[in-house]
Amino acid sequence: MEQKISGDLRKDEQYLITTIGQGLDTQYRHLLIPALDSCSALIVYIKGLINITELEDAIIRPLTVPNRIGTEKRVKKITLPDFIKSSLFIAGIKPSQNWTEICDAIVSGNSVLFIDKYPGAFILANTGWESRTISEPTSEVEIRGPKDSFVEDLVPNMALIRRRIRDYGLRFEAMRLGDRTKTDIALVYIEGLTNDEILTELRTRLGKIKIDAIIASNTIEELIEDSKYSIFPKMLRTERPDKATAALLEGRIVLIADNTPFVVIAPTIFWHFLQSPTDYYEKYILGTFWRWIRLLAMFLAVSSSSAYVLLTSFHQEMLPTSLALKIAADRQGVPFPAAIEAFIMEILLEVMNEAGLRLPKALGQTVSIVGTLVIGQAAVQAGLIGPALVIAVATGAIASYAIPSFAMSNTIRLLRFPVLLSSALFGIFGYLGAIIFMTLYLISLRSLGTPYYSPISPYQKDPQKDTLLRAPYTEMKKRPETTRPQDSVRQPGSSGNNN
Amino acid sequence: MRKLILSVLLITLLLPGGCWDMREINEIGLVMAVGIDKSSRDPNLFWVTVQVANPQGSGSSGGGDKEKNESQVWIASAEGRTIFDAIREIARFSSQRIMWAHNNIIVVGESLAREDITPVIDFFTHNYELRMKTWVAITPLQASDIIKSNAGMGNIPGRAITEVFRFQKLTGLGLPSDLLNVFHDFSDENNHILISRLTLNQALTEAGLANVSENIVEQIEISGMAVFHNTRMLGYLSADEARGLSWFLGEEPNSVISLPHPENSVKAVAVEMRSVHAKIESRLNQDMPEFTIEISGTGHITEEDISSSLTMDEFKSALEGLAEQQIATEVRSSVSKVQKEFRSDVLKFGSTVHVQHKKEWNQDLKYRWAETFPEVEVEVVVNVSIDSSTLNQIPQRNYKERS
């Protein structure tokens, strides 16, 4: 790569062919420029990554048709770069002498213009590839609120955020990760709001990444996480620009990776996984209520099947007598102990869940019918499993879907198994042991240096307004301290004057 | 990695040994009621009868058709040197493991109670499965007869008795005795035990209209209370006498008293007493304590068996006087029966003196309380205010009669 651009069009072309190849999509377009005394030129680009019409109308046409500037060049001796810049009808023109930069530009979807006898090249930004248009979010559906979602392209994604925050401090810090994929990453934050320490920490962690490929944003997430072996997601992934924007305004940092419609938000605390944008779009009382419902759902998801095992196999005294008799009657002749039964059902449920995700839409219904009818009803009717267990397992499964974050929901569903195992071994002691073990672990985690379980523990007073509660906007005068924002005031004092 | 190896090791160590306390709900027999008697064969043995719920009888949802005649409960008896022994004996032939946690009632036969109730109280307070809010009752019959017989409208007799006990408050005929109260009085230095008495009564119950005569079955009923001194039972208070005590010992008894009508003493008026509160005051009169039982409550006229021309005010004030008189009489007779006949302080008089005259009690009275208690003077002051005539504005009128 040390080789300089010779200015000899042939040589340069040869060089490019050896570097980036001469494949189906790589195009070498030769032309003569009349304005430069029919000097020959070469445009290199990749088909499919550039906007062909723009290439034709804004680049090739001005170059091939004699123009006024061409005449003036001869008279006033305008330099070649100036000539190019003023002749072409295109916004991004960048002269370059560096082969690496040029090659990168070509593979990222720019056209590069070489002119004979000139030791350099012009990178012309006329990217334009087929991409998905902005559509409704699919994995985080909300009834209220904006309906747009991030797409695979970096540029429209940045625009989606910029459109929402017109603060001058909004920064998109560019970064390129992955030796081979050379994925563009944007580090988004608000200057003067986001805590510098956190930002520096994130930058150092990103800087340490040495990897060949970044396929999706979660690769980065895993590479910069705090406790790498932990099961809990410690950064929030979202496809909703409103969620990302809100995070930015709380002083958190958003990472956008090219080719991923999910952005990563860090630092994220545990409670963020229980919050959903709807909390803010509806009245605060409803928002608060839903948060508690989700907390309950999380508890149910972890422990409903364990609770069944606890109550039917260990601590029958806790059941009301009539319920105990009912369950006992239903369990007559059931071959396995409740614990094994529960394990079988839970595993089956996970299998069905996984199958449901993969199946084509048309088949999904069949599976759900087979799942509910065959596995559920038939097994109960045949006396293979107790009906109460089916209720317990189903409750747990449904509860796990009430958790807004898909990543957290999966984690919680997986955690049922150790809790169930431990409960089956030691009854209430096993259950509590598992719960303590898990919560203790949760408490000890950190996300980008921020305690994961804050602001509950360690306790901070002000952020409570937006953790398990959703205070009315008039009360949330400050940003949550958990992210230590530089500018903590949301609503400057003397409120109530003219709001 | 080290953590991983450690945890895998631990799990493999625990897995084969785990599940010590696991017992499936369908493998345990839930005891609904238990009766304890002295064995008729050998007075040193206990005769224990348990009523175990049969879940298949009490209805399963997924089972489909089942035989109608399948019994709701399974009854078994066994004898043993200790109660525990007897229960182990039952375990020898029961197909399910006996579990006490859902037990509703402990019935003790009179013969055992007259000898010593300690083993019963000890066994059931010693057993972690049993809860302290279980009812306790004494029966003049064999406890096993009570356990075997039917009660109320429930499917499972043991559970039905619980309901009978729970609604005892409505009649006020006695104090509900649960294990907690009994154990409290048993272990207290001043109090003595009072336990409900259960008998069988040939009440007519029309369980099915088809063959009425066959459905006249013996029903369990609560009637009166057994009075203990220390660990032995002395005798019974009848249901009415028990009410005399419940006026001031019970928790807000809600009972109905029948009073003679102020205009015609042959006919009656029913007054339902509510929010009855009682206070026991003690005074010392030269080392001899004297007690005043103050009872206050509100009455609601719920039935008038004859029409009258009284105004409501006259009617109420007449009834107030009558009610006060009747309650006072009831209390006095019960108290004097307890004092003179049983000479056992089940009235919490000792505790009252202890609280109100700590010094004298600790120095002197405590030691001669057994002799003093039967002799103490008791004054009863009742204050009834009738403040509602339940829907009616004036007493029941009949203008035809008057004209």
Next chain:
Amino acid sequence: MTKVQIDRMQYFLLIPNLLFPKAIGITAGVTARRVGGDAWTAMAIGFAAGTLMLLLIVFLSSRFSKLTIIGIVEQVIGKWPGKLAGLMLAAFFSLGFAVSANVMTLHLKEYFLIETPFLVICLIYILLCMYGVILGIENIIRYALLGFLGCLLINVTMIFGTIGDFEMINLLPLFDRGIVDNLAASIYVFGDLALAAMAIGMIFPMLNDNNKAGRLTFWAMAVSAVIIITWPVLELGVMGAGAMEQYVVVCMQQIRCAQLTRFLPRYELIMVFFFTFSTFVQSATLYFCAMYSIKQISGIKKDWYIVVPLSLVLVPITYFMAKDHNNYVNFLDYPWAQICLAVSLGLPLLLFVMALFSGKLMTASSANNSTGS
């Protein structure tokens, strides 16, 4: 180690957690066996006296603000007495841990896991505490909030479940056995207070802001006293002194008497559910203190090297202490209460007097600031 920071809220919440689990059941029983119906007044007196003692420790600790109690001994008396005190405290905390762990294990053994071998219960519980210690005191103390909420929830449910059977007459007359007996019985509360006091002596330097720590401690003690004294009051009121004397784990017996409506007649399970969190905080904190004492006198850097052998020692101690629960309670009766009284009153008073006479008390904070850190 200097990185560990505990904020005021956590410190405040830690104190009830350190006192609650054992006091409500086992200590209440021990006291009732001594003074019957006066158990609650005796415990209240114990709390009042204990608060003063705790305040003395906090005063000493805030004077020598960057030193643990062992450090204070070293500074005031000398290096070797300091090591000796450290050794003593390590033993004290280890025993204290066993006492605290057995509160949990006995609950389980007597009421839930009858057939599970006691050794297994001990082992698992100790492993759980060990995990807490490895994660560090900061995380254990963060758990205190959950523990405290648990305490409040048990109190509320217990009160609802038993208030129907509460009889005031059982609590009266006040000071039935006389003030002297009450005072004598109040020492049993020190079995709990001493652990808390010494633990605070160890943890206090980690407090990030010890401004007005005395007042904070006082309020924490007041809150603890209220939530703890509720128990003997209701236990006496519901069961009566006679029944209370009978049992090892009185709070569980109380819960057996409770009934949350007819539909939920039992709630031992709920009780243990809420109770475990605070017990865990207590045990893990004591474990940590034992480890930290050893660390301070031996200078071993890695926690692992202390925690593993310590666990190996603690398992048999815990197991044999409560294998026969009567021995356990007898041990609490004598000599544990007396040891606790001696340690928790003797050590701070000795230090206070020594520091006062050597004049280090007044100069301590400034001297410490210049030499320390």
